Amino acid sequence: MGIERTLERVETDLAAGRVPVARQRLRGLAGSFPQNLGIRARLAEVYRLYGEPAQAGRWSLLEADRRPEEVAAFEARHPDPVERMRLVAWRGPEEEAATAFARERLAELRREASRAAGRPLEWGSTDPPTEGEEESGDIGDTLAGWGCFAATLLFLLLAGIGAVTVLRWLW
Known part of the structure; x- marks a missing residue:
């Protein structure tokens, strides 16, 4: 526009x-x-x-x-x-x-x-x-960063559990 x-x-x-x-x-x-x-x-x-x-x-x-x-x-x-x-x-x-x-x-x-x-x-x-x-160093940016970190950890944890489950089915 x-x-x-x-x-x-x-x-x-x-x-x-x-x-x-x-x-x-x-x-x-x-x-x-x-x-x-x-x-x-x-x-x-x-x-x-x-x-x-x-x-x-x-x-x-x-x-x-x-x-x-x-x-x-x-x-x-x-x-x-x-x-x-x-x-x-x-x-x-x-x-x-x-x-x-x-x-x-x-x-x-x-x-x-x-x-x-x-x-x-x-x-x-x-x-x-x-x-x-x-304002610089906004608390929202910090919280967003920690939220992304936590989401990544959760994803990795769930992916690991899923991989273990699949391996158990195969054995």
């Missing part, structure tokens, strides 16, 4: 009060087209509907008409510039940004993050955020 069709569906979802669905569609678009400032701005608007100023600040960071209190909320929630750089989820050089303001803001954030990291950083050199964007 193309950008325009997805944006139409976002508007339909919002009109029907399906804000979470609209947000999810926009998050998918932002992940696929991180350099599209219009998608970022629309996602910031949807986060405003949620009453989440830190997320609105995150997604409007590159906009000249961003709300300073939202950017401040984003920076307060994520004081580490390396984490902010990861969460902005830009890919490619900042020169590819559509506006001079966005290019300047991206370059500024990259310089701050590089200073904090003690080494030069480039866009895309950190892992892109997942849907649980702020």
